[in-house]
Amino acid sequence: MKMRNPPVNSLSLEFLTELLISLEKLESDKAFHAIILTSDCPGIFSAGLDLMEMCGRDPTHYAEYWKAVQELWLRFYLSHLVVISAINGVNAAGGCLLALSCDYRVLADNPKYAMGLNETLLGIIAPFWFKDTLVNTVGHRTAERALQLGLLFPPAEALQVGMVDKVVPEDQVLSAARSELAQWLAIPGHARQLTKSLMRKPTADRLLKERDADIQNFVRFISRDAIQKALRVYLEKLKQKKT
């Protein structure tokens, strides 16, 4: 599955919906057993959630958007398919969450390709299920430091803390993901799927139990004047970087 939403694969509502439909199609076709998730945007895996969806819109839109974000995470996190990410670019916040929801992560060895949950740098907060997904991957202490500081880890550090499983030269990221896949596909499917569910269901259930409250919380938070201002300032900084 090659993500293509130029220029930065930001996860707009439309793009989230496309990803969701693609995933559902693959999951419902018995011929498919695995996905390699990668990017078609040079140097960028994903810039995360689309800030334009969270800025200057009305509460109904925020609620619709957040429901789609939740849905995509739940589907990826609990997918019965083997999902491996071949991370071939910088990967921030919501994009990093997508990679963390995969079963295995291969990252291209380029110092520019940092990844992490950098929400605090924007003056916003990673929701509890982003946090849980990170904790399940790197452990509590590393997650606590990474989340508070909004750290984006370059490849060597991402490997060291366990945020990714393998770092390979850039031209080998897809072949390395394919090689890894062979090992996962050699395991009896039902046993692997049930084990995945056993490991992940408690984390997903936390959100499933509180889904509506989580939407309301997001809408309340993102609608605050101070948060809207912080997002506008961040977007402006991104634009000024060019001049």
Ligand SMILES: CC/C=C\CCC/C=C/C(=O)SCCNC(=O)CCNC(=O)[C@H](O)C(C)(C)COP(=O)(O)OP(=O)(O)OC[C@H]1O[C@@H](n2cnc3c(N)ncnc32)[C@H](O)[C@@H]1OP(=O)(O)O
């Ligand atoms: C209670 C809970 C409350 C809230 C929870 C919210 C959780 C949020 C999760 C998120 O995912 S927030 C998004 C975080 N993402 C980032 O911080 C990444 C921001 N982007 C960048 O750092 C860079 O763009 C880059 C990905 C490193 C790429 O850099 P490059 O120099 O190649 O491109 P450029 O910066 O010029 O961007 C091109 C173009 O794209 C716009 N852009 C970038 N990122 C986003 C984004 N996330 N959403 C929307 N638009 C984005 C950027 O402004 C440029 O636009 P322009 O061409 O019109 O100037």
